[in-house]
């Protein structure tokens with residue numbers, strides 16, 4: 456059965472889906488609903504049936520799947536209404552504003568026997584897939600630390616993203632992607648979460664945060680998102696007992712560094728730093744290190760729509776599963792709690 460998509464919220468991301476979803480065979484966008492009359496007009500000019508009324512939109516019989524790309528605080532009501540109208544439901548990230556809201560969406564989807572998934576598109580990012588493959592292949596041995604970091608320089612956050620009541624702030628906006636990536640890569644249980652949220656330039660929402668996740672195998676993962684970092688650090692730093700991996704950017708440029716056989720012959724000497732000596736931090740000479748390219752990956756985010764289509768047809772399992780979405784949200788809730796209390800949250 457071809458997907459006939461109706462988009463709710465024909466703004467930046469709604470238009471992006473309109474442009475990209477039809478690149479997949481048997482996926483068409485046919486309609487859009489928006490509360491803003493201007494955006495409805497834009498949708499009509501782009502060739503869609505445009506609606507300014509939700510009930511009318513949900514009565515559109517050609518639409519079998521609804522994609523919700525509105526501000527975050529209205530995702531839940533729109534998702535439940537769409538499921539109750541018998542439509543399959545794709546929700547933009549972050550799926551909702553609380554675990555309770557996610558449960559309501561899942562319940563409505565199950566009751567109406569429709570597919571429900573979330574657009575966690577950064578599972579298909581090149582940088583992430585290189586790290587995932589290298590970790591899974593054991594290219595740097597047993598991994599003890601992962602740092603996933605996005606440093607932007609813009610500073611100010613605009614529109615509804617700058618309003619707490621709309622689900623603004625960076626933990627919900629980018630944290631949800633970066634947590635999802637880590638949990639998709641590391642199947643172990645998270646036992647502890649510690650987070651600190653800051654409002655550096657934007658007073659109502661978090662525009663910088665640090666989050667630590669401790670896994671039951673001892674691995675520690677740190678996520679850091681900052682909107683005002685004028686000297687950005689690399690996108691990924693991963694430490695293993697056989698080497699170090701660094702990815703610089705979203706394109707996945709970076710390398711793996713390991714010791715070679717000459718390392719056995721290297722005896723660290725005490726070096727003098729400005730105010731004292733150290734042997735532990737004496738630099739290793741270049742000749743004892745080997746540099747390796749990161750693994751090749753073949754990743755196409757457009758697979759997301761194909762997977763939804765195939766799941767609706769009963770030919771595939773969802774890649775972004777509701778219980779994974781809940782797992783990510785349990786970390787977000789713990790991070791908010793940790794930041795409020797100043798204490799780590801045991802899970």
Ligand code: NAD
Nearest residue numbers: 464465466467468469489490491494524525529547548549
């Ligand atoms: P936007 O402000 O550009 O567009 C939102 C649209 O929703 C606007 O046209 C607005 O009029 C409409 N709208 C608001 N309330 C509505 C309602 N109750 N019913 C119907 N329409 C309504 O926002 P955006 O940047 O497109 O973000 C939309 C969603 O997409 C958010 O959840 C955001 O987190 C997500 N997003 C995801 C990615 C990604 O990479 N997955 C990237 C950007 C945004």
